[in-house]
Amino acid sequence: xxxxxxxxxxSHFSLADDISSKAGLIEEAADKIIAALKNGGTLYxxxxxxxxxxxxxxxxxxxxxxxxxxxxxxxxALTANTSILTAIGNDYGFDKIFERQVDAFxxxxxxxxxxxxxxxxxxxxxxxxxxxxxGALTMALLGCGGGKIASESDFSIICASNNTLQASVAxxxxxxxxxxxxxxxxxxxxxxxxxxxxCSIIENKLFPSN
Numbered sequence: 001x002x003x004x005x006x007x008x009x010x011s012h013f014s015l016a017d018d019i020s021s022k023a024g025l026i027e028e029a030a031d032k033i034i035a036a037l038k039n040g041g042t043l044y045x046x047x048x049x050x051x052x053x054x055x056x057x058x059x060x061x062x063x064x065x066x067x068x069x070x071x072x073x074x075x076x077a078l079t080a081n082t083s084i085l086t087a088i089g090n091d092y093g094f095d096k097i098f099e100r101q102v103d104a105f106x107x108x109x110x111x112x113x114x115x116x117x118x119x120x121x122x123x124x125x126x127x128x129x130x131x132x133x134x135g136a137l138t139m140a141l142l143g144c145g146g147g148k149i150a151s152e153s154d155f156s157i158i159c160a161s162n163n164t165l166q167a168s169v170a171x172x173x174x175x176x177x178x179x180x181x182x183x184x185x186x187x188x189x190x191x192x193x194x195x196x197x198x199c200s201i202i203e204n205k206l207f208p209s210n
Contacts, residue, residue: 030201036111043075046098047115050188052079058195066199070207098127108135117187119147128152143187159190
């Protein structure tokens with residue numbers, strides 16, 4: 001068991017090393033979010049399961065505070081209202097739970113930020129398509145290879161799985177096979193790391209005097 005623990009820790013740091021090569025991409029993502037916020041836009045965030053929790057975590061850090069006291073930043077997780085989610089899921093289907101909210105709230109000044117470990121979540125794909133129709137910028141934080149969402153989103157940050165630091169465009173790991181339960185936790189760990197980095201950049205650039 002200790003060998004497994006060490007292997008998990010090592011795979012985490014191997015993937016973190018790969019993320020460090022994406023520093024410029026992460027800063028670019030933060031700058032796009034900042035530009036939208038300065039223009040009066042709102043950051044809308046969505047995801048499923050652990051990525052739903054990450055969506056709410058991201059919004060909470062911005063609306064509350066990350067590291068400094070400052071004004072709240074306009075961000076909303078589309079995963080939090082259980083009445084909305086269950087009503088849409090019941091009446092229209094689970095694949096529409098984010099799309100319907102995007103159609104109601106998102107405008108051309110806004111950003112839709114989707115989080116998906118697999119990169120293939122249909123409800124996020126539908127939401128991205130609707131957001132683009134409404135003129136919003138779409139961004140995604142994805143897992144191994146990026147899946148189908150990578151080709152739909154305007155801007156994506158893609159984490160490989162712990163099985164390999166290389167990924168195919170088909171959304172599967174070159175040596176590791178399809179994204180699976182073993183690789184999912186490592187990708188999710190990288191996602192929250194990137195979210196925290198984004199929060200730090202956004203906070204510091206919007207409120208430099210703090």
